[in-house]
Amino acid sequence: MSKTNTATATGLVAGYGTTEVLGPLNLTLKPGVTALMGRNGSGKTTLMRTLCGIIPPLDGTCEVLGAVVADGASVRSKVGYLGHASALASALTVEQNLRFWADITSTYPDAASVPTEELISQFDLDALLSKKVSSLSRGQRQRVDLARLAMTDPTFIVLDEPLSGLDPVYAAQTRDLLSEWGETRTVLYSTHSVPEALHLAQHYLVVSGRQLIDLGADAHRPVSEAEILAVLEDTP
Numbered sequence: 414m415s416k417t418n419t420a421t422a423t424g425l426v427a428g429y430g431t432t433e434v435l436g437p438l439n440l441t442l443k444p445g446v447t448a449l450m451g452r453n454g455s456g457k458t459t460l461m462r463t464l465c466g467i468i469p470p471l472d473g474t475c476e477v478l479g480a481v482v483a484d485g486a487s488v489r490s491k492v493g494y495l496g497h498a499s500a501l502a503s504a505l506t507v508e509q510n511l512r513f514w515a516d517i518t519s520t521y522p523d524a525a526s527v528p529t530e531e532l533i534s535q536f537d538l539d540a541l542l543s544k545k546v547s548s549l550s551r552g553q554r555q556r557v558d559l560a561r562l563a564m565t566d567p568t569f570i571v572l573d574e575p576l577s578g579l580d581p582v583y584a585a586q587t588r589d590l591l592s593e594w595g596e597t598r599t600v601l602y603s604t605h606s607v608p609e610a611l612h613l614a615q616h617y618l619v620v621s622g623r624q625l626i627d628l629g630a631d632a633h634r635p636v637s638e639a640e641i642l643a644v645l646e647d648t649p
């Protein structure tokens with residue numbers, strides 16, 4: 414697996430309008446799974462949305478694969494983002510949503526295009542195809558959202574609390590998916606579960622104050638649950 418940087422932030426200040434939430438901070442993300450932790454309201458979602466180009470930095474720059482994430486356009490096909498809110502149209506069926514997103518993503522510059530049939534099979538969506546998204550459970554909807562995200566075969570995958578609220582079977586499947594993606598791609602996901610992060614991720618970041626504390630990779634130094642909790646408790 415290549416260990417070159419996939420995403421970097423330099424002097425990044427993230428926030429909204431005149432409200433600064435995080436930074437200035439520097440960050441580099443490499444292939445593997447990185448868990449992003451922090452207290453409620455600490456800025457995890459804000460950081461992830463900024464790294465993906467969904468909201469503009471207030472200062473500094475973000476790059477994905479060496480390209481500046483300015484308005485997101487240049488790197489759109491390389492980034493897969495799953496937020497709290499679904500990107501699916503609730504009045505359309507699963508199949509209509511997948512076709513719609515296949516059309517949209519085919520217009521992205523340099524986009525790889527994973528065949529929809531392949532995604533239907535990989536994400537076990539056959540039984541859901543004719544259902545309206547509004548009738549799906551949260552876990553079912555997330556499966557469709559993940560298939561939508563996987564359409565461009567993104568290199569940088571950013572997932573906002575992808576494991577919360579899932580039943581144990583969906584949760585295990587999603588953990589397996591993240592691990593598999595992490596073998597060749599860079600996965601950044603946020604979580605409030607320290608034990609789950611220690612089990613799943615190889616790298617740990619904690620938002621504390623307006624900064625990011627890098628607790629390193631387990632290959633170099635074991636990180637304990639107590640250490641992560643201590644950083645979280647220390648957060649102003």
Ligand SMILES: Nc1ncnc2c1ncn2[C@@H]1O[C@H](COP(=O)(O)OP(=O)(O)OP(=O)(O)O)[C@@H](O)[C@H]1O
Pocket residue numbers: 429432434451452453454455456457458459460
């Ligand atoms: N659209 C917005 N406009 C202005 N401020 C916002 C907006 N969205 C979030 N904030 C503020 O930014 C701060 C960080 O919020 P954010 O959602 O990034 O935190 P979080 O760490 O993801 O929280 P949680 O763990 O509760 O999901 C909060 O103070 C929040 O009120």
